[in-house]
Amino acid sequence: MKISAIQFAIASGNVEKNYQITEQYIRAAASQHADIIVLSEMWNTSFYPENVKDLADNDGKRTRAFLSCLAREYKVNIVGGSVANRRGAHVYNTTYIVDREGQIVSAYDKVHLFTPGHEDEVFAAGNQPAVFELDGIKMASVTCYDLRFCEWVRMAALAEAQILFVPAAWPQPRLEHWQILNRARAIENQFFVIAVNSCGKAGSYQFCGHSMIIDPWGAVLSQGDGREQIITADADMSVIQKIRERINVFRDRRPDLYDLR
Template sequence: MKISIIQCSLVFGDVEKNFALIEKKIVEAAGETPDVIVLPEMWNTSFFPNNVKEIADIEGKRSKDLLSKLSKQFNVNIIGGSVANTIDGELYNTSYVYDREGKEIASYNKVHLFSPSGENKYFKSGSELCIFKMDGIKCGLSICYDVRFPEWIRKSALEDIEILFLPAAWPEVRNMHWDTLNRARAIENQMFVVCVNSLGMTENSKFGGHSAIIDPWGEYILHPDDVEEVKIGAINLKVIENIRSSINVFRDRRKDLYTL
């Protein structure tokens, strides 16, 4: 499976420029004929202006229209990062997933909201896992701060996912945490992790990039960097079978001592 990740500098609070940028980047990525294209978190507004609710998508309409059109046009699956989005008047951090035919196959409202930035004061939290099949492969999706909660990621792993997609808006100052947590989630759950972070600035923060594809051994298929680019890497799902047969942590769990 070929996976393209879009690491780009979003324009803080400018929805029009961000929609134009993301469409351009998806077209660029599609030129390499990947199986999947993955976007960063909150690509419509960046993370996040004070007027985020006023400029957010409404019921996902504009975002869904764009992702549906481009996935069908280029015969590619799109993991739609996430967007600021109102649902029944409530603000959510929402991800949409589209298949090659332009059909929405999954959506996810971010569960763990980043209280140090006040995200929990603006946004409503989701409450459900995101598990879906894409080209016959079982996948999961979480967003940014979710990665700090290993029990939440393990719940997805226990659904037998093989790839976890993780869009983010992670600050450069904590890049070491980002790199370490993503590798840990891949190793402990014996799955691929595809983590996509943005670049660019807000009024008081700088995003760190370091998007990557990590295999179940914790090795980088695509290495993290801070360059604005579309990157592509290929994964071999047989690696999962090999590691789970040699070090079967799921078999050896002590479910009599702890549960999820």
């Protein structure tokens, strides 16, 4: 399975420009015959301008139509990063997943809001996981700060996800955390992790890029740097069965002893 991750500098607050750039990158990745194209967090507004509530997509209508149209045109699956999404009186940080036929197969509202960045003061939190199928394979998606909550990610693995997508807007001072945490989640859950970060600046944030495609052994199959780019790798799904035959952590778990309160 060929997976392409799109990393670019999102224009803070410039929604029209961001849709244009995103379309160009999706078309470029699709022309390289990707099976799945993955975007980063908050690609419609960046993370996040003061007027994000005014800029947010109304019930995700524009984003859903935009991603569905491109998915149908190129017969490609799209994990749509996330967008600022206004539903009623609240704004959510929402990921839409679209299959090759342009159908929305999942929508995920970011569950863990980044309180150091006051995200919780602007956005409402989701409360449901996103586990879905693309091309007959179970997958899951979380968003940025969710990566730090290993219990939340483990739930995806227990739901038999074989690939985890992590759209993010991860800042420069914590690049090493980004790299270590993504590899750790891949190793401990024995699945592929597709971690897609933005680059460039938004306000006081300098995003560190370094999008990564990681296999279940923790090996980095492809990694970007700090520039705009598309990174691509082939995910050999048979690796998952092989690693779980050699080191079956799921068989050896002792959930009867785990109290996470």
